[in-house]
Amino acid sequence: MSFLDAMTWRYATKKMDPSRRVTKDKVETILEAIRLSPSSSGLQPFHVFVITNQALKDQIVPIASGQSQVADCSHLIVFAAWDTYTPERINQSFDYTIAQRGVGTNERTENYRKSLIAGYCARDPEINFQHTSKQTYIALGIAMAAAAIEHVDATPMEGFDPAALDTLLGLREKGLRSVTMLPIGHRDEKNDWLLALKKVRRTKEELFTHLD
Ligand SMILES: Cc1cc2nc3c(=O)[nH]c(=O)nc-3n(C[C@H](O)[C@H](O)[C@H](O)COP(=O)(O)O)c2cc1C
Known part of the structure; x- marks a missing residue:
C-alpha cells in the first residue's frame, strides 16, 4: 500500500472493535516511529505512556467525554510533554x-x-510547555501515519481533560503534562458511523499557493 493509499484508508476511528488486539510487531513499529520522530534541537521533550490495562483505560473514558475508543482500543498511547525546560x-x-x-x-x-x-x-514555564507540546504533535502525526501504513486504526485525541488525566497518571509529579492521546486498534466496521462518510479535505487550489 502506498503512503497516500494509507493516508486515504485511515480516518479518526469512532468505534473500535474491543476483541481485536494490535499485534506486538505493529505496536513496536508505531512506537519506533514515535521514537524516530524529529524534535526541536533533538530534545524529545516528552514521554509516552502506552496503556493496555483495561481498568485504567475505563477510568480514562469519563475524562475523555465518554469517547468509547479509549476503552475499546488495543493500546492507548498518551503523549505527555515536559512541563518546562531545565x-x-x-x-x-x-x-x-x-x-x-x-x-x-x-x-x-x-x-x-x-x-x-x-x-x-x-522563560515562563508556560511558554516552554507550549513549545514542548508542539513537539508531541510531530510525533503524534508520524505515529498516525505509521499506524495507517500498518493498517492499524488510530484516533488522534485532544478531546479530554488534561488536568484530570495528569492527576490520574501522576504526571505533574514527574514534570509532565498530558497533551494528546492516540488510541490504536481496529475499526468496528459494522458500528462506526464515520466509516461510510466521505473523507473531506479542502481542495488543492484552496490549500496551496505555489510561488514559482
Ligand atoms: C489534534 C487532534 C485532535 C483531535 N481530537 C479528537 C477527539 O478528541 N476525538 C475524535 O473523535 N477525533 C478527534 N480528532 C479527529 C479529527 O476530527 C479528524 O482527524 C478530522 O476531522 C479529519 O478526519 P479524518 O482524520 O477522519 O480523516 C482530532 C484530530 C487531531 C489532529
Missing part, C-alpha cells in the same frame, strides 16, 4: 547525544547548549 533536562540530552556519537564535544555544540539553557530556562 538545565538538567537540556544537559542530559546533550550529554547523551555526545556519548552516543562517541566523538566528544566541540565548541559549536557547547555554545549551542549554553544558548538553549540561557534562552529556554529563563
